[in-house]
Amino acid sequence: MFEIFKAYVLRHAAVSDDEFALLESVARVKKLRKRQYLLQEGDVCKYHCFITKGLMRTYSVDNKGNEHITRFAKEEWWISDRESLLTETSSRFNIDAIEDSEMLLWNKADMDMLMEKLPVFSKMINDILNKSFITSQNRIHEAISSTAEEKYQNFVRRYPDFALRAPQGMIASYLGIKPETLSRLRNKR
Known part of the structure; x- marks a missing residue:
């Protein structure tokens, strides 16, 4: 698990063995079975999570019982x-495993310490957050300005593995369309 994380970090930042040892020393290992929660609505999120194996999702459930998926995350992604996490308030979201998953966790205090002691790691995390913000901004724009077909085509182009690994109903929820619409779009391809 740590080998996957180390390879990931070294692709993004020049971290020494001693610096990596510090990153590893405060990490916790977590394994989830399919459908098992990392976070449930109402709980306070306590961890920054790096996925080393599996597929996960972030979602909310409305008062009618409909799921609204805001994010998928796979190997070598953060969730x-x-x-x-930052405000220490109850979460509106659930995070669970779509597949059996393995991850590394850092609590807020440890991550803050790492960001302070390891400037190169702090820069890497800041770069990741900036890219994530841009992705979210583009996702919002697409959600309010694209047709269902455009949303699906863009999803498949950007995330071909998600299109194969996530159940159709979850993909429809992520795209904000009905499962029947997604089925029709898939049959057109």
Whole structure:
């Protein structure tokens, strides 16, 4: 698990063995079975999570029982509820495993310490957050300005592995369309 994380970090930052040892020393290992929660709505998010194996999702459930998926995350991606984590307030979201998953976790205090002691790691995290912000901004724009077909085509182009690994109903939820619409779009291809 740590080998995957180390290879990931070294692709993004020049971290020494001693610096990596510090990153590893405060990490926690977590394994989730398919459908098992990392975070449930109402709980406070306590961890920054780096996925080393599997596929996960962030979603909310409305008062009619409909799921609204805001994010998928796979190997070598980060996942958490940043609002809950940073403000220490109850989360509006659930995070669970779509597949059996393995991850590394860092609590807020340890991550803050790492960011302070390891400027190169701090820069890497800041770059990741900036890219994530841009991705979210583009996703919002697409959600309000694209047709269902355009959303689906863009999703498949950007995330071909998600299109194969995530159930159709989850993909429809992520795109904000009905499963029947997604089925029709898939049959057109």
